[in-house]
Amino acid sequence: MTAAFKKCVFTIINISLLCCIISCDFSAKSTSLKATSKEPITIAVSNTPLSAPFFIAEKMGFFADNNLNVELVRLDGGVKCFNALINQQVDFATASETVVMFNSFERTDFSVIASFVESDNDVKLLSLTPDKYRQLNHIANARIGIVKGSASEFFLDSLLIMYNKAHLPIERIYLPQDQLIPALLNNKVDIISAWEPLGYMLSEHISQKPEIINSRGLYHLSFNLIGLKNTSVNKNRKLALLKAINDATVYIHTHPKQAQMILSQALNITPSQLQYSWDDYTFRLSLSNALFSNIQTQSQWAIDTQLVPKENQVDFRQVFDRQLLETFNNQEAGW
Amino acid sequence: MMLSKRLKLTAILCSILTLIVGLSLIQVHNYQQQIYRQLNYSMQLQLSIDSLRSQLWLYQEYTDKQGLVELNNRQAELAEKLSQDIDWDVQQKIIIQNLNRLNTNVRALINTQNSHHDTDVDDNVTLTAERLFKAKYSMVIEEMTEEMFNLHQLSIKHAKSKQQTLLWLVGLVLLVLTTLITVWSFMTLVRFRQGLYSLNQGMQALASGDLTSRIVFSDDDELSALASNFNNMKHSLTQITVKKDSLKQEVDRQTHKLIEQQDRLIFLAEHDELTGIYNRRAFIKKIDSAIARDLRSDDQAALLFIDLNKFKQINDTLGHSIGDEVIVTLAQRLLGNLRATDIVGRLGGDEFVVWLDLIAEPIDIDQKLTQLLNIIKQPINIGPHTLEVGASIGVSILPKHGLSSRELISAADTAMYQAKADNSIEYCYYAGDHGISTLASS
Secondary structure (H helix, E strand, C coil), rough: CCCCCCCCCHHHHHHHHHHHHHHHHHHHHHHHHHHHCEEHHHHHHHHCHHHHHHHHHHHHHHHHHHHCCEEEECCCHHHHHHHHCCCCCCCCEEEEEEHHHHHHHHCCEEEEEEEEEEEEECCCECCCHHHCCCCHHCCCCCEEEEECCCHHHHHHHHHHCCCCCCCCCEEEEEHHHHHHHHHHCCCCCCCCEECCCHHHHHHHHHHHHHHCCCCCCCCEEEEEEEEEECCCCCCCHHHHHHHHHHHHHHHHCHHHHHHHHHHHHHCCCHHHHHHHHHHHEEEECCCHHHHHHHHHHHHHHHHHHHCCCCCCCCCCHHHHHHHHHHHHHHHCCCC | CHHHHHHHHHHHHHHHHHHHHHHHHHHHHEEEEEHHHHHHHHHHHHHHHHHHHHHHHHHCCCCCHHHHHHHHHHHHHHHHHHHHHCCCCCCHHHHHHHHHHHHHHHHHHHHHHHCCCCCCCCCCHHHHHHHHHHHHHHHHHHHHHHHHHHHHHHHHHHHHHHHHHHHHHHHHHHHHHHHHHHHHHHHHHHHHHHHHHHHHHHHHHHHCCCCCCCCCCCCCCHHHHHHHHHEEEEEEEHHHHHHHHHHHHHHHHHHHHHHHHHHHHHHHHHHHHCCCHHHHHHHHHHHHHHHHHHHHHCCCEEEEEEEEEEEHHHHHCCCCCHHHHHHHHHHHHHHHHCCCCEEEEECCCEEEEEEEEEEHHHHHHHHHHHHHHHHCCCEEEEEEEEECCCCEEEEEEEEECCCCCHHHHHHHHHHHHHHHHHCEEEEEEEEEEECCCEECCC
16 A cells, blocks of 8 residues: 555656646747748858858758748859849848948948858968968069959958058959969969968968968958848847857857768868868857947948048948847847 | 654655755855856956956057067966866857957967067058057957857856756755655654554553454554554453353352252251151251250150051062162152151151151140051052051150150150050050050051
8 A cells, every 4th residue: 555655656746747848848839839930031141161050050940940931042252142132132141241341332221130250360362382472571573363342452451551561562463253263373473362262272282371471360251141121021030030040150169060061061062171261260149349340441441442432431330230139139148 | 564664764765855955055056166166267357358458558559568568468368367277168168269269369460560660661551550450459359348248148148057957956856855755754644643543442442341343454564563463462361351251150160060069968968868858867956956946935846756567578578679669658658748847757777757846735646646647558559569558656755755856766766666566556655664655546
């Protein structure tokens, strides 16, 4: 009788625990079902490892977890992504701060929602004979291949200014992005100012690292989520999108190897190429004055180099939507 | 389950509970220490970053050696702080890595800025460069601040989640254990109460004399063992009581038997074995009492000494058994024709004695003698035989012929011999040594 009673007590405890777990699970499920929305959100993303959070979120189902039906439109480069957004082909786009800066001179109907990745070593000065230019003085009279009006040119100019070599005579050869490496290989230029993965591609041709100087930390490249101010996507869904990106970022932090594997498959690139610049990336959601300052510095450069009309004064505060990320951060902090 | 085992289990459960509470407190303490350590460390990092920020501002204002040395110190300090190994989790470690990277970026910027101090350049270019550096420093510090915010937020989030988890876990374990202990203790209490109640009831029943009822128990604990022993004790007691009763009955039976035997012995001692009337000794004893009584009240009494005639002939011809039957029949006839106060006895052989108490007149004796002779002489039917006997009777009178049984019997005996000697008379009164006072004709 005592044993039977004991058994009975244990059974009651077990059943109540089970009920608790089931009810918790059920309530969690019911919460997730509450905001289900199947209207698709299209995001134009650049085919680069910098878009990692989006590929990871898609592969790991973080969009679905946040009740979003997201469709990724993969394009080559941030400029094309931005154009797709402007042409209302997509709801959101990802682009670098340089693209944001140049476009801000033409329009303010878009806003930067958040920056999701940063690299302090993405753009480099590359050469087939890097040893020759270890002293920056030696680039005098060198032919430097650059993509006009891009981060490539901005990087070169800031580097020359920071090293106080702006006075050195150099020959700027403007080329499209895909012509940089062929030009270097064909000895049409001595140096190129280029972003990844050109550095990795060049490293495949020579036995040593193709960077002429260590420029880590001198230029910060960021990739940002951009949307139109007048959009059909409501605030809650935007917050859910930020949550999905954040979930993907956490996944990248906690499962770096799996994340690289997913990315390697998504972009069809070798793990070694991914690994080449992986450590330069800082994945996190932010929208601070650092980005603001970066864009402003670049805009000053654009004005100085007459890449944009001097008379156009831009108030970059118009293209920063800080409120959304702040709301998201507050939600995450439980405030 | 045994009560000692129950109590032991309760004690073990309580010990486990105490242990868990202790361990939980230690764990809570450890968690809190870790959280305090992290928060303290974050604070120190924040201070170092602020210090670096202010030093960078100063360095922008005074780009000299002293400023550079200070800046280098601040930077090294931050780098040293960042290299400390605190119990960070993966995400916090990534933030620390980023802070390290940003600190390295600051280093790279300072080195770049220093690389051309001695170069002669025009002021305009220097100004542009300074502006650029200022913006870059500002960006890096801004990012550091942002990362510090993230670190704080993450630390608080982790602390919260850890504390919540611990609270839930400890709460759940404590709840389960305390519930278990409470239920278990109640079960033990109920068992105690039931057991003691049953025992008490059993004892009360015994006290009120109930030996048949038994304590019902279903467990196998000490109280049940006690109840079982109590039941056994009651059983033994019942058996002992039964034995005592039967013993008493036996004693009573035996006593009764003894009394009966005693009565029988007394009867046998006082009565003639063949006829059942008084024997010589008993007869003498009886008439002694009667004599004493009669003398006290001055009453008269007569003693008849009867000797049968023709009896010897019957005995010799028909045998002793027939003779015995004749004797028995005559004894019954004598007994049946006497008053309650009269006494009859057999002295042996064919001799009978009769005591006629409280005689008012001598005539009464004669009538009685006649009556007795008539019944003696009546034919006796034994089997095929019809027998007849006669008798010679000697009579002595109290107090005339004697004052004691011996004198009276002797006198009556003498008178009887006189009657027997004279064939013409059937009875004779004692007349002293000188002859017979009264004669009765046959």
